[in-house]
Amino acid sequence: MSSPEKWTHPGPDAAPATAAKPTAEQVMAGLRATDEGGADLVQLLTPEGERVQHPDFDIDITAEELRGLYRDMVLVRRVDREANALQRKGQLGIWVPLLGQEAAQIGAGRAMRPEDMAFPSYREHGIAWTRGVKPTELLGIFRGTDNGTWDPVATRFHPYTIVIGNQVLNAAGYAMGQKFDGKVGDADGEATICFFGDGATSQGDVHEGFVWAAVYDAPLVFFCQNNQWAISEPTERQSRLPLYQRARGYGFPGIRVDGNDVLATLAVTRWALEECRQGNGPILIEAFTYRMDAHTTSDDPSRYRLSDELELWKLKDPIERVKVHLVKQQWADQAFFDSLEAEAEQIAIELRDYCVNLPDPPAGRIFSEVYAEANPALEAQRDEFLAYHAGFAGGEH
């Protein structure tokens, strides 16, 4: 692992990091998101589908396990594309695509044990999948019928957090609780993993989360998906330093993994969670990946990034490289791929049917569960509104 000492400040002749719109030369020179991730990138499966060795991280993977990871990624991508289409058809108000980040999320999610806790941001549909949250349970947030219906206690998957970075402190507190509960210190220990993006690393809450987790030795894996873009702003707008190198300043390890490599992500995250269980947390993982679609369905990336960049990242697709490897190893035959495609289609149909039939919540839901204990004033306001609302029965407005 390299240290920040090896890193040197770009000279005065370097291209300005503040350029709102990069030139083609900047992109092609690797100054922008087309960067390969640098010498410290942990990679176990190349974009060409070749298994490579890494001195610190390796993984024994069976054909069945790799087929499982491949299946996860394919299904999650299908869910993502279907939900994106549902937004285009007006069935969802908005969608937050994960396209391109399947390996980062499936690798991290499958590294977790059931008793570990996850704190997502709002693009973690792949993590949700690995926690047993049904894809249909994500839809209400984006259709506007609810704020997420999964049980965060049973799934150990916290509600989506939309305010950037808030969940990092919540995760630090939860991990402190795991430690206070005596659940840290051996292989049976518990750990917490927290997801956020490159943009979030500029938020105070993320820095405070680093400080708190460090001083309380909390069993917390900070999992930063650096997808290169915070809506329209490139990572250079958030940091001079490669993000994983920030960890050193807080006193814990930081590692950059190829976030488009599901094997490397799985290996590194497994290691990090295990370190945390043993009491050696926290740890920062920067998953170097790429947001291949827009920030949300309301966004227009053509206003701020070049299509060259996307074309280059398509060559590093997280799913394609696994398929190549499975085929090359003869670990999967055409029947496997055909049956997976049929399964994906079935999930898409279910998602569609569920979405279009999702009823609007009753008006009284506005008032429900604001408080855990009784609140007569609010109940009176609700009753007054419901009586007013009932006056429109019969469809007259």
Add this chain to the structure above:
Amino acid sequence: MAAPTMDRPTADDTGAPAVQTLTVAKALNNGLRASMEANPKVIVMGEDVGKLGGVFRITDGLQKDFGEQRVLDTPLSESGIIGTAVGLAIRGYRPVCEIQFDGFIFPGFDQIVSQVAKLHYRTQGRLKLPMVIRVPFGGGIGAVEHHSESPESYFAHTAGLRVVSCSNPADAYWMIQQAIDCDDPVLFFEPKRRYYEKGEVDTTAAPGPLFRSRTLRTGRDVTVVTYGPMVRTSLEAAAAAEEEGRSLEVVDLRTLSPLDLAPVYESVRRTGRLVVVTEAPSESSISSEIAAKVQQECFYSLQAPVLRVTGFDTPYPPSKLEEEFLPDLDRVLHAVDRSLAW
């Protein structure tokens, strides 16, 4: 401190008398201790709350007796205090956070409004946030900027939070324990300039409900509604008014969200006049809310408009000006005069 009389019952088997004369500060300390003894999930966290016992000594001795894992000297990070308390609460703890001074709560404001207030609603009750955020508030102590503010209205305006304020040692002792027992997040505003005022605390008497206001003095002519540090000011004004033959009824709100205004309506229907007294500025505030609700509920009983005696709509001034800024006995009586002369 008055010597406890020996014929009174004792609160517990430690031999401590059931009725003690305590300062507000000591009553809070005893209340926190009682909650921590009753429930091992209660933890105290904040800046300097451990070895130092807090800058006001409210948590004095707690770390020594309960250990560093239950009384946390935290990093100097208010968003961190609130944000990690959220995670601890989800994990099953009942955190009691100390914000060192009113004006320092704002780095934690985002976590309070975005997470503390909304997680129960967001999850439709699947997650509860039983946490208390203690805030020493108000002025009158000759402090520098940011140490004398009254930010309670921000929180009362936010659905999902409960907001209370104690005004005397007995309430301090009981209300802090009731706030800790509450399954909703509670902002607990402590009148810092009253910390060292004394009063009797009966640790055996069952307390009334937390979210209820209380009439402290009955009267016929004008109703005075207040809370926190202005309760004493209002009671002194009532005593002075009595010498002039005017009878003031004084209601201590105690709970700012939800408001418990039933006793106020009942009172105003008798007196026909209301004066609201707060240290907080008047614009879009607790006092505005009370005025709006009272005119709605007591419209035909009012013989004068609702009048307010408050801090001015300015930043809190340098401390040499705070005596002019803060409502005092004379300003309360002036408002009473105006109400009666209407």
